[in-house]
Amino acid sequence: MPWDQEAYAEAVLALVERVPRGRVTTYGAIAEHLTGLGLPRGPRTVGRVMSLHGGGVPWWRVVRADGSLPPSHGDEARAAYLEEGTPLRGTGRVDMPAAYWQPR
DNA sequence: ATCCTGACGCTAT
């Protein structure tokens, strides 16, 4: 039986909603967290969920593990970072040690 | 089954 994508998508979105203003988390971190909750999927699957259903949550607070942004995030995300005071490193890159929020 | 394509991650160059 196929895995419950509906439940997984809900879990991902619920988690993204908990990322505080000015902080970010990663696709991989979300995947690992949910794996711990008994929903074993990979980072790519999280990215897929965001691509399809991320519209209703703070999608700009989810970045790659190295702090770089998926091209799809665009300038919209950068504007949001300046607005929320997200720690940045250079242009269009997040200062991970400072901004990383561990899913909990 | 096979091939291609992603809002990924890691290592090597």
Add this chain to the structure above:
DNA sequence: AATAGCGCCAGGA
């Protein structure tokens, strides 16, 4: 910093 290769998970043709 940028690029390339490979592993990975899912979905579509």
